[in-house]
Amino acid sequence: MTADAHNFVVVVVEPETPGNIGTIARAMKNFGLSELLLVDPPPIPDGSEAYGFAGHAREDVLPNAKTVSFDTVVSEYHTIGTTAITAEDSRHHIRFPYKTPAEVCEDLKTVETETALVFGREGTGLTNDELARIDEICSIPANHSYPVLNLGQAATVLLYELRSLTLTETQLPDIEHERADESDIDRLYEFVTDFLHSVEGREHKREKTALMLRRLIARAHPTNREISTLLGLFRRANILLGEQSYGDHNQTDERNKTTAVESIPEEGINAIIEPASSRYEETDTQSDTDGSTSDQSDSTENMSKNMGQEKETTTSAADVESNPDTNEK
Template identity: 60%
Template sequence: MISVAVVDAETPGNVGTIARSMKNFGLSDLLLVDPPELDPDGEAYGFAGQAREDILPAAREVSFDHLVENYHTVACTATTNEDDSSHVRYPAKTPAELADSLAGVDSDTCVVFGRERVGLTNDELERLDEICSIPASADYPVLNLGQAATIVLYELRGLTVERDQHPDDLHARADETAVEGLHEEFSTFLDTIDHPEEKRHRVRRLFRRLVGRAHPTGREAKTLRGVFRRARGRVEATTRERRADEE
């Protein structure tokens, strides 16, 4: 299940806009940390569209600690003040990359949006599990809170909207048995080609990281495993022929 949290929103209208986007893209659980007053006759309900009937009135007020303790958390932020030399939660995923990544997460997830003017603080970012940032022009990278939420939730629609309600196919990641089988085949392939023994562990680790980022489908894992098996067979056949000629 994917929930949405808004931390310390200043404008009720943005809360309503986010609730509406949740309704658009198949989410229903809205969590509010230090929210403004949401008057049923005010702009939050006015901006919420049909979400005024269910999502907004059912929103729960929780603490930031509650998010950290109960969910796999994704911080949505425009800038992180980090680079590859500082690893608070660097690097950030794009919304599309986040959707692919969360397809393999079994635990409850909460996508966390911060304040309109300053977003989430660095201390808050440090407590969350990963970061999502929307690529935008360097001249003006900061999006309105409601716009940012709409973009992120749109990209997550493949995980939250039933297949028969939208035209996109879910990313069917290979199960762990298939992925481990691919790693075993690659490891055997390295042994077969007599890759330098002192380098094999590092190459296996690099391959595991590559596959982990790629999230291959079952068919892709099976095909790659077949390629390594076929290549290994060719190497073994060539080796046997060479030994026979030498004899």
């Protein structure tokens, strides 16, 4: 049965807040409903709070809303009343049995009828007398300690659950999930097996891991693009691992040496080289310093000798001048 075969109207009994009326009108437009009936509503002038909350529904759903009586609703429609508080068994039959929104949707799939979704007041909801005149009861599962939803929220949840009966299409594109070719998936299993041989030496662990990955991939139903990406990933991983089996120690000593050198990270090599370079630099610096000190000592010694010679010459001249007898002789 198509969505066109289900004619739903939304009824709000004695709403107290215009904003909630606008919220319900917006939810109706979101999920393909257009007929809004109000029982004893407050004034809703153009530009009021209701229009502010209605979104694009202010163009059609809200201005076309009709005021009706509760008697008219129960006499002209198959009615489904909403309530947060239900009874636990048939001894309290006014609020029992009840259905969840999903169950209401399932039950109405094969029923062609005009149905009124009836919502009560913000503060007290529908009274027992009103519920007693309604055909079915619907309740939204919520937190046991606080199951009462806002009026606009409750309407939105119920209309969302009924969307398969009210909408022929949505904004979401129809996407068919295509599973990758089995031959490509088998190639991936082979790559995974090679990878496990490189990283896991215990055969029983390899077998268990391979089976677990096979089940995981099977549940995922991967697409061609996803399998292609995984094939490329495992191919590169196997190349980097050299496709060597775990625990294969039959390499030559030369290969071991090469591997040992190649396995040293660049930071480690720098850590080895830099201290040696520093020692060489310290030695050169010390040599230069020692040479400068030696040169300076030699220069000082030569200066001392020259000063000594000058002093001796000066002393001799002074002695000659202080002894005229000697000059005369």
